[in-house]
Amino acid sequence: MQIEIRPTLVVQSRAEGRGSIDLIWLARLLKDIGRGSSLVVASKKSGISYRGAWGKLNQVEASLGMPLIVRTKGHGSILTEFGTFFIQFIDEMQANHHESGNAYQDALLKEIKKIEKSESARWKFLSSSDSIIQRAVTEVKGFDLKIAGSGESLEKLLNNEAHIAGYHVSDEKSSQAIHRRLSKSEIQIYPVMKRTQGLIVKKGNPLRIRSIDDLVDRKVRFINRQIGSGTRLLLDTLLMEEGIEPSDINGYLHEEFTHSAVANAILASKADVGVGVKNVAMENGLGFVPLKDEIFFIAMHRDMVSQSDASKLIRKIRSYSGETPGYKAVSLNRQIEGWL
Known part of the structure; x- marks a missing residue:
């Protein structure tokens, strides 16, 4: 059995009927765009349609009040200053979480094994x-x-x-x-x-x-x-x-x-x-x-x-x-x- 504890960061739109969006997923999408991929290619790699990716980007930007990419007709999309900061922020968050996450993971696995042993020992x-x-x-x-x-x-x-x-x-x-x-x-x-x-x-x-x-x-x-x-x-x-x-x-x-x-x-x-x-x-x-x-x-x-x-x-x-x-x-x- 393998268990991996990962950090989660989501944004919840205030608009009625709008669900939460996984910002970890969004950071991966923005990374591809930052490497020169178009939104079409980046959305395909992330497992979502171009229309779906566009909609999520608009929803996050509206919720945060900050643009993440600049769309230029005929020239694709590039990251804004905040978009670049956002990717770095997610990377640092995941890196800092790694050490503490391993401690929580070890504690969880230890407790699972302890319970399994106690249940098997009647x-x-x-x-x-x-x-x-x-x-x-x-x-x-x-x-x-x-x-x-x-x-x-x-x-x-x-x-x-x-x-x-x-x-x-x-x-x-x-x-x-x-x-x-x-x-x-x-x-x-x-x-x-x-x-x-x-x-x-x-x-x-x-x-x-x-x-x-x-x-x-x-x-x-x-x-x-x-x-x-x-x-x-x-x-x-x-x-x-x-x-x-x-x-x-x-x-x-x-x-x-x-x-x-x-x-x-x-x-x-x-x-x-x-x-x-x-x-x-x-x-x-x-x-x-x-x-x-x-x-x-x-x-x-x-x-x-x-x-x-x-x-x-x-x-x-x-x-x-x-x-x-x-x-x-x-x-x-x-x-x-x-x-x-």
Whole structure:
């Protein structure tokens, strides 16, 4: 789609029954006359009859009270001083408008694209960070995805601020508690994939990090996930089980919002280790120390279940997870018996 914003200048005749005349068009006609064309030739090039052009010229001259051309029998027409000024005036107006016109044009196109996107995204989807989720949403149209922690995603769903939510849990007890809470609000839950969380380290694991216990070494620079994310909850649970104080970890308060951001920080040598999914470590050529498998769920309100977009999204997530290293597709509740 191409949109071009152009300046408009018209003169409105006071005479009854007379319409407005486009002065931009008139300036082009006068330019041809100024270059030596006769009114007959100039009017033909402008797409109007000689009689029509003559009439419009007379109307504009009468409205402005100034002649634009001088007609000399046998010698054609030449521009008056005002006619020459008028052409220059139109040229300058168009030139000055070009810069501001482009700004308005860009603003218009930006708003059109924004509205098109909002209209095509019918369903608000909040989900924990995951590359497969993001990939699936680009394939299945209709979802406006916002990356958020598992906790925030579920709270937005429960408060009817989202149509669908993606969350992950790493132990059966927590999963059962979440299931009970969501079920009370008649929210449907679908397991879609299993993935492995662990410690993402530099290639070759130069610091020989083997477990959570190694994070207390002050030489090890850690990078954390944000509060409310499932990955942060997993880490805090493991620390509590091991009796490790978060304050003993160098970098515990340094947070990132996605698995990829954690990997990028390690690649840039801003940190030595962080918690994330195996696939992200593999994609970035980093080392990985597995900690725990977890289940990723899709939750939605009952009225979303009948929407074909929701079914397509779940199928796409399961399909991608079945073919991606570090993941395993989960399509039946019996595959995760004890989690629901």
